[in-house]
Amino acid sequence: MNWQTLVVRVIFAVGLGAEVVCAGEIKIGVAEALTGNAAQYGVPIRKGFELAKGEINGAGGVHGNKIELIIEDEQGKKEEAINVFKKLIFQDKALMLFGPTLSNSAQASDPVAQAAKIVAFGTSNTADGITSIGNYVFRNSVTEADILPVTLKVAAQKTGLKKVAVLYGNDDIFTKSGYDNFTKALQALKIPVTTTETFAKGDVDFKPQLTKIKASNADAIVLSALVAEGGPIMVQARQLGIALPFIGGNGMNSPRVFELAKDNSDNLWVGSPWSMENPAGENKRFISAFHKAHNGPPDQFSAQAYDAMYIVATALKKIKLSGKLEADRATLRDALPATQFSGATGPFKFRQVNDKDGKPAGYDAVQTAIVMLTKGNQYTIHK
Amino acid sequence: MLAQQFANAVSLGGVYALFALGFTLVFGVLNVVNLAHGSIFMLGAYAALKAVTLLGLPLWAALLFAMAVSAAAGWILDRLIFSPLRARRAPHLAPMIATIGLAISINSVIEGSFGAANLRFPADLLPADTLSIGAIQITWLEIRIIVLALFLMAVLLWTLKKTRIGCALRALAESAKAAALLGVNVEGLFRLSAVMASMLGGVAGVLIALYSNAVFPNMGQPMLHKGIAVVILGGMGDIRGALLGGFFLGFAEVFSVAYIGSTMRDAIAFGLLFAILLARPQGLFGQAAQRRA
Numbered sequence: 001m002n003w004q005t006l007v008v009r010v011i012f013a014v015g016l017g018a019e020v021v022c023a024g025e026i027k028i029g030v031a032e033a034l035t036g037n038a039a040q041y042g043v044p045i046r047k048g049f050e051l052a053k054g055e056i057n058g059a060g061g062v063h064g065n066k067i068e069l070i071i072e073d074e075q076g077k078k079e080e081a082i083n084v085f086k087k088l089i090f091q092d093k094a095l096m097l098f099g100p101t102l103s104n105s106a107q108a109s110d111p112v113a114q115a116a117k118i119v120a121f122g123t124s125n126t127a128d129g130i131t132s133i134g135n136y137v138f139r140n141s142v143t144e145a146d147i148l149p150v151t152l153k154v155a156a157q158k159t160g161l162k163k164v165a166v167l168y169g170n171d172d173i174f175t176k177s178g179y180d181n182f183t184k185a186l187q188a189l190k191i192p193v194t195t196t197e198t199f200a201k202g203d204v205d206f207k208p209q210l211t212k213i214k215a216s217n218a219d220a221i222v223l224s225a226l227v228a229e230g231g232p233i234m235v236q237a238r239q240l241g242i243a244l245p246f247i248g249g250n251g252m253n254s255p256r257v258f259e260l261a262k263d264n265s266d267n268l269w270v271g272s273p274w275s276m277e278n279p280a281g282e283n284k285r286f287i288s289a290f291h292k293a294h295n296g297p298p299d300q301f302s303a304q305a306y307d308a309m310y311i312v313a314t315a316l317k318k319i320k321l322s323g324k325l326e327a328d329r330a331t332l333r334d335a336l337p338a339t340q341f342s343g344a345t346g347p348f349k350f351r352q353v354n355d356k357d358g359k360p361a362g363y364d365a366v367q368t369a370i371v372m373l374t375k376g377n378q379y380t381i382h383k
Numbered sequence: 384m385l386a387q388q389f390a391n392a393v394s395l396g397g398v399y400a401l402f403a404l405g406f407t408l409v410f411g412v413l414n415v416v417n418l419a420h421g422s423i424f425m426l427g428a429y430a431a432l433k434a435v436t437l438l439g440l441p442l443w444a445a446l447l448f449a450m451a452v453s454a455a456a457g458w459i460l461d462r463l464i465f466s467p468l469r470a471r472r473a474p475h476l477a478p479m480i481a482t483i484g485l486a487i488s489i490n491s492v493i494e495g496s497f498g499a500a501n502l503r504f505p506a507d508l509l510p511a512d513t514l515s516i517g518a519i520q521i522t523w524l525e526i527r528i529i530v531l532a533l534f535l536m537a538v539l540l541w542t543l544k545k546t547r548i549g550c551a552l553r554a555l556a557e558s559a560k561a562a563a564l565l566g567v568n569v570e571g572l573f574r575l576s577a578v579m580a581s582m583l584g585g586v587a588g589v590l591i592a593l594y595s596n597a598v599f600p601n602m603g604q605p606m607l608h609k610g611i612a613v614v615i616l617g618g619m620g621d622i623r624g625a626l627l628g629g630f631f632l633g634f635a636e637v638f639s640v641a642y643i644g645s646t647m648r649d650a651i652a653f654g655l656l657f658a659i660l661l662a663r664p665q666g667l668f669g670q671a672a673q674r675r676a
Contacts, residue, residue, distance in 0.1 A: 202651070208637040239513050260503050
């Protein structure tokens with residue numbers, strides 16, 4: 001059923017003044033990278049949305065209305081994200097949008113949603129400044145700025161480290177911003193840095209940097225790297241006889257660490273909004289439902305997408321849709337900020353951020369990070 | 384720390400030299416900058432990886448398989464691109480641009496078939512022991528890479544200097560027309576050098592993938608850039624130059640990290656290279672554009 005029919009039905013129902021159950025559809029646009037390099041995130045995200053949608057609709061939907069997802073591939077590219085957003089907003093007339101997958105794309109496409117006054121809800125954008133775009137921009141992805149200080153603090157307490165060496169990729173926006181956040185956190189905790197070393201994408205050899213770090217007598221290595229370089233870095237460190245703990249950013253929070261640094265992956269601290277090992281009831285239910293629906297384990301990205309769908313459903317339950325698209329889009333936006341939810345990633349609420357001029361803008365996530373330590377090729381929760 | 388950095392520099396230099404050997408051979412004989420060499424290097428790594436993980440072959444057999452696959456790629460490269468362009472006497476740039484196209488195609492096919500994510504060889508494939516000599520920690524694999532780079536260079540030099548094929552190859556590098564008049568099978572030799580160079584590239588791919596624990600579609604790209612620098616530094620097409628250039632770049636990178644700072648690594652290493660080329664434009668071993676190979 002499309003919007004026109006829904007509108008007709010609503011007008012009909014209102015006109016009659018009767019209690020007619022309106023079994024319409026709530027159209028939600030999903031713009032994620034389903035092909036290309038970023039598909040490794042976009043595909044798990046889609047699976048998370050689909051699982052939550054199935055559960056919500058199976059339980060009767062929202063006020064009897066079923067949620068319908070219009071899923072489009074934005075290929076992890078800025079231009080495509082803009083195109084797909086426009087299609088979902090103006091052609092498909094979606095009530096709100098999820099996505100896009102990458103922060104880079106969100107920088108480009110979220111202003112389109114802001115201008116059209118429709119909610120753009122990111123589940124995987126962690127870069128600074130995305131939600132400063134405007135008050136229609138939301139995300140439930142916890143940023144590294146929130147997670148890294150917690151990781152560092154817990155690791156410092158447990159290992160008793162006094163000084164650290166820092167190693168990061170300086171030609172990648174994500175690892176560079178991780179480095180900036182680590183530096184801030186180190187200053188706040190007053191932990192001195194013995195040496196700061198860098199590497200570049202595609203490097204095969206990290207031993208010169210690691211040798212220097214070894215000679216600097218640090219107690220731990222703070223590492224802002226993607227797993228593609230981070231895995232080999234751990235292997236080469238162990239080959240050089242460096243047994244120090246690693247403290248990693250979100251790039252190192254991936255089970256792929258255990259493939260790329262197999263048997264050399266112990267003693268790595270990472271923080272994450274979600275963990276497979278988190279024994280909370282909501283998380284266990286999510287994991288087993290995901291296994292059943294998709295024949296494989298979920299990851300952090302599917303968990304965040306799954307929770308995001310429930311956050312929106314919770315907000316939708318609080319409001320009454322009028323059938324007028326523009327009004328409904330605004331009503332949903334107004335209902336979201338106060339929405340709280342406890343799901344696979346734990347208790348969640350929104351926090352408003354300011355834009356560049358200090359005026360209130362969009363909404364970031366408030367959520368506690370789970371700190372994990374690797375041992376025997378798996379993560380164990382340490383908090 | 385100095386001793387360890389020295390060992391790091393030697394093994395990194397070995398890695399670069401190994402890559403540059405095949406690259407320089409194509410240039411020396413065919414007079415072509417083969418920008419698909421990085422992709423063939425990557426192809427070798429994937430071939431060996433799949434031979435180990437899918438076919439369950441031991442490492443030595445996987446290495447042979449990778450050599451066969453990359454040799455075949457070299458044959459196709461010459462048959463499909465270099466040979467027709469030679470026949471039409473296309474200018475220098477044509478084969479170079481064509482190899483860019485080939486490199487992109489190979490990368491896309493591999494990415495489409497095996498995904499863009501990093502893969503690695505099974506951890507138990509090679510003994511992980513590191514050797515401790517005094518303050519130096521070095522793995523057996525690094526020693527093998529260094530030895531193999533030296534050995535392959537020796538074999539190549541010997542082949543070029545002492546065998547009939549080598550003699551013909553040198554004649555070819557001098558002038559294809561004169562060599563043909565002297566009864567040298569020019570086309571066959573061109574193809575042979577493309578095959579040999581690709582085979583070297585494939586072997587380098589396997590060893591470097593083992594060394595860095597990373598196999599991914601774009602792994603040849605950064606190596607290609609450094610390989611070009613090494614080959615130019617050594618003197619285009621010179622075998623000894625490729626080896627020396629490789630070690631030079633290894634030492635320049637490692638010691639700029641050790642004593643200046645890792646953010647300045649590439650600026651220092653390539654700045655030095657630039658300075659050397661200003662003083663000696665033909666490269667360390669180049670003989671002012673007279674003879675190659």
